[in-house]
Amino acid sequence: MTATVAADVVVNRPSPVRQSLLLSRRAVFAVLRQPQVLVPSIFFPLFFAALNAAAFDRITSEQPVFAAQFDSFLDFLLPATVLQGVLFGSTQAGTEMANDIENGFFDRLLASPVSRTSILVGRLAGGAVLGAVQALFFTAVLVLFGARIDGGVGAVAVLVVCAALLGVGIGGFGVMLGIRTGSSEAVQGAFPLIFVLMFTSSAFFPRELMTGWYRTVATYNPISWILEALRDLISIGWSFQDAAVAIAVSAAVAVLAIALSLRALRRRLAVAA
Numbered sequence: 001m002t003a004t005v006a007a008d009v010v011v012n013r014p015s016p017v018r019q020s021l022l023l024s025r026r027a028v029f030a031v032l033r034q035p036q037v038l039v040p041s042i043f044f045p046l047f048f049a050a051l052n053a054a055a056f057d058r059i060t061s062e063q064p065v066f067a068a069q070f071d072s073f074l075d076f077l078l079p080a081t082v083l084q085g086v087l088f089g090s091t092q093a094g095t096e097m098a099n100d101i102e103n104g105f106f107d108r109l110l111a112s113p114v115s116r117t118s119i120l121v122g123r124l125a126g127g128a129v130l131g132a133v134q135a136l137f138f139t140a141v142l143v144l145f146g147a148r149i150d151g152g153v154g155a156v157a158v159l160v161v162c163a164a165l166l167g168v169g170i171g172g173f174g175v176m177l178g179i180r181t182g183s184s185e186a187v188q189g190a191f192p193l194i195f196v197l198m199f200t201s202s203a204f205f206p207r208e209l210m211t212g213w214y215r216t217v218a219t220y221n222p223i224s225w226i227l228e229a230l231r232d233l234i235s236i237g238w239s240f241q242d243a244a245v246a247i248a249v250s251a252a253v254a255v256l257a258i259a260l261s262l263r264a265l266r267r268r269l270a271v272a273a
Contacts (some may be wrong), residue, residue, distance in 0.1 A: 016115040018098070023122020028129050030096055043090035045138060049074070049081045052204055069235050074147045079230035080203040082138045082163055083223065086131040087194050090167045091187070093127040096175020098184040107226065120265055123175055124168045131167025135160045148235075155233040158243045162226055165250035170194070172257025179264040202227055225249045 014022065036240060053074045070076045100106040109119055139149075139156060149155050178187050200214070201223035207215055218224050229246035 013093070016118050019115055019118040020121040020125060023082035023118055024129065027093065027096065027123050027126025030126075038089065038092075041085050041092075041134070042137070044088065044140065045081045045085040046089060048049045048084065048204075049077050049142065051150050052077055069231075071148055071235075074142060074145065075235050076202070076206075076231065078139065078142050078147045078234055079159065079227050081142060082135045082159060083166065084198055084203065085134045085138055086163045086166050087170050087198055089130055089134055090127045090169075090171040091174045092130075092190055093167075093171035094176075094178040094187040094190075095184045096178075097123055097175045097179035098182060098187050101178065101182040102184065116265065116269060117262075120175065120258075120261055124171055127167040127171030128164040129167075131163040131165075132160050134167075137161035147171060148163075150235055151233040151238045154238050154243070155230075158233055158246055159230055162230065162250040165247070165254045166226075169250065169253035169257040172254065172261045175255065176261040179261065179268050183224050197221065197223055222249050222253060268273060 053072070056073050097106075100109075106119075110116075136156075151158075173186055174190070177190055178184070181187070181271065200217045201221040202210075202218050203223065207218050207224065207228075210218055226246050226249050229242040229249075232242045233246070237263060
């Protein structure tokens with residue numbers, strides 16, 4: 001009879017894909033149940049967009065760098081607003097992973113017949129879904145207030161894909177830190193690094209008007225590469241090259257984050273064993 005029960009458990013156990021989907025749904029609902037966590041990643045990008053658009057809109061007509069490509073400063077800010085929201089929101093994945101470790105849920109998962117990889121995949125998939133939804137939301141709001149997307153539906157699709165990949169990438173770095181430290185405070189303490197990454201890129205000003213070390217840092221910042229390719233798609237029109245650059249760099253960040261997260265997970269599992 002024991003053998004029959006064991007066989008039933010094996011047969012009825014969800015597949016790793018199903019397990020990942022269930023855990024990703026849990027990750028998304030965890031964010032929705034905590035609107036106080038989600039609000040800053042929505043409010044601050046929109047606040048910065050409104051503030052910068054009001055302060056620098058005249059630049060689009062006075063500076064040839066802007067006038068040649070952008071109809072308004074809001075067009076310039078659209079991809080930066082999307083990426084800023086995704087970068088801020090995706091850090092929650094690491095915090096939630098650390099919370100699972102602190103409250104013992106992570107250990108219960110390990111004691112269950114759940115695929116170890118699905119624990120990580122579910123958390124990162126939740127970050128990807130959140131990133132894609134944020135991209136659609138910010139795009140809709142800025143278009144409503146006058147931003148134009150000359151690249152059409154294709155440019156929006158690339159923007160959403162990049163947001164989802166960056167949700168995995170930045171979320172993966174947070175998850176890696178959460179697994180290694182098991183502390184939500186440590187993950188939250190790394191949040192200022194997201195500010196540094198964003199504000200040392202060409203998010204709020206074109207590299208052509210930068211000088212000195214700031215321009216050098218922005219040139220080698222991968223966020224600048226993604227932003228500038230997306231801006232060309234939005235303000236100039238569809239280009240397979242720009243789409244490929246934006247997606248490839250976003251995917252590279254995601255792959256690196258996944259590799260580091262898997263390594264941290266294997267180390268924690270080895271210690272637990």
